[in-house]
Amino acid sequence: MNITELYELNDGHKLPKIGLGTFQIRGYQGVDEILTAIQLGYRLLDTSTNYDSEGAVGEAIRRSGIPRAEFYVTTKLPGQYHHFDDALKIIEESLLRLGLDYLDLYLIHWPLPKRNHYVEAWQALIEARRRGLVRSIGVSNFEKEHLDKIILATGVTPAVNQNEIHPYWPQESLVNTNQEYGILTEAWSPLGRGSDELKEPLILALAEKYEKNVGQIILRWHVQRGILPVVKAVTPQHQHHNLEIFDFALTADEVYQISALMREDGRIDNQDPKEYEEFV
Known part of the structure; x- marks a missing residue:
């Protein structure tokens, strides 16, 4: 199975409309898990220096x-760099x-505004692109004020902003x-990382209506909002199911109802980008 639907940056x-996240997927077992995903059709592989999974991703490729x-x-890019x-x-x-020869x-993984070096980091990414080390550059966990600051300073707008997004x-x-x-927009932890979102009556009802599982309903919600979900899955069954989201569509009202599940304390680990310190 090949993923043919793409977003243009x-x-x-x-980029493909869904990606494989590799947080906590490491070592030889991680290589096997990533390779299985590749064989199923995943082509967007998302890693990080902080995940310690770059070696496994490269070996699987x-x-x-x-x-x-x-x-x-x-x-x-980790905060310490x-x-x-x-x-x-x-x-x-x-x-x-x-x-690999290029990315x-x-x-930029987190803005770390208390340290306030993210403009300098963005300038380095622009230079890395100029040198051919990377093709597209973007940010992660950036709020509007952080985006505005780097765009004003450099005139370069990120191609991607990866954020915590789930119902x-x-x-x-x-x-x-x-x-x-x-x-x-890319979404990390698009399924809520084991939260009660997978048990929400609305999502359960939609899963029954469309003869899909709850994860597929949530991933479809992301895609219909124009978001690219980066979802971790280690079993072949879950990896396969996560790709089966392009053969149905939610109604606009159903997308709205899922978004209305928002909670004021909805963040998974209360990681506010304005305050969060990636390292101590």
Whole structure:
């Protein structure tokens, strides 16, 4: 099964409409899990230096026998490397760990506004793109004020903003901001990471109506909002089911009802990008 539906980014490059997250997928077992996903049709592989899964992603790509050009590989800049020269070196290090010549997408993992070096980090990503180390550059966990600051400072708008988004935290305002700026929204933990969202009566009822599972309903909700869900799955069954979201559609009212499940305390780990410290 190949995923053929793609989003076009503001820089002209493209990404599949669903990706495999590799948080806590590591080592030889991780290679096998990622390889299974590749065999099922996943081509967007999302990792991070902080996930310690870059080596597993690169090895799975090599073992797959599929040409490098068919993959869309994302990794991210850790907070301790926000200074310009450090950022460029860690991007090179990520390429060495992955065993790749270039990255399809590179993101600043967190803005860390209390440290306030994210503009310098963004300037390093622009330089990395100029050097051909990466094709598209973006950010993760950036709020509107952070986006405005880097765009004003550099004149360069991110291609992607990856944010925490799930039914209890739908981020309507931020998603709208991203769309207004021409930025593709990606969702991390799109299923809520084991929260009660999978037990919501509304979502259970929709799963029954469409003869889908609850995860598929939530992932379809993301896609219909123009969001690219990056979803972790380690079993072949879950990996396969997560791809089966392009053969049905929710109504506009159903999308609205799922978004209305929002909770004021909906964040999974209360990771507010304005306050969160990625490292101590």
